[in-house]
Amino acid sequence: MVGSVEVGSPAPDFELRDQHGTPVKLSGFRGGRVVLIFYPLAFTGVCQGELAQLRxxxxxxAPADVQVLTVSVDSMFTHRAWADQEGYSFPLLSDFWPHGQVARAYGVLDEEKGHAVRGTFIIDGEGVIQWSVVNPIASARDVADYLKALS
Structure with missing residues (x-):
């Protein structure tokens, strides 16, 4: 991990496929706000708890102008199975190949383990990071913090 991108800096743009295979581009949400959430792996206890809390x-x-995007290194097919099982209707984006490229761009890829740590970034309508939190793999985040940061 190199260190996460700084608040006040432009959010690295990316395009990843969601659990349905649809390309999702971060810059496609300009004009609204994005809560970008990196998590280690699907079907794991802490991640499942965090995404259920999001749901x-x-x-x-959340305010009407907010889009939630979640990202992990899992495949699109894994995300589809998990979303179907858990009733996740928000985008689960696959950072599978090139492996972890987007997590690396945000400074939240654990290179030794090959997956992201728990990084959350709130991006404004101009594409600038306004708030972030990065937690170790074992430490869940609290969505109440996201609501406070958005208000």
Whole structure:
């Protein structure tokens, strides 16, 4: 891990495929805000708890101009199975190949383990990072912090 991108800096643009194979480009959300959430791996306990909390406690209360994008190194097919099983309707983006390229650009790729740590970035309508938090793999984030940062 090199160190995450700084608040106030431009968010690195990217295009990844979601759980349905649809290309999703970060810059396609300009004019609105994005909560970009990196997590280590699908079907794991802490990640499942975090994404369930997003589904149940964040998305229903988030401002209307906010889009949630989640990213892991899992394949699109893994994301589809997980989204179907858990009822995740937000984009689960695959940073599978080139492996971890987007997580690396945001400074949240654990190079030794080959997956992201828990990094969250709030990006404004101009594509600038306004808030971020990076937690170790074992430490879950609290979506209440996202709501506070967006208010």
């Amino acid at each position: 149940d406690d964040f998305i229903p209360y």
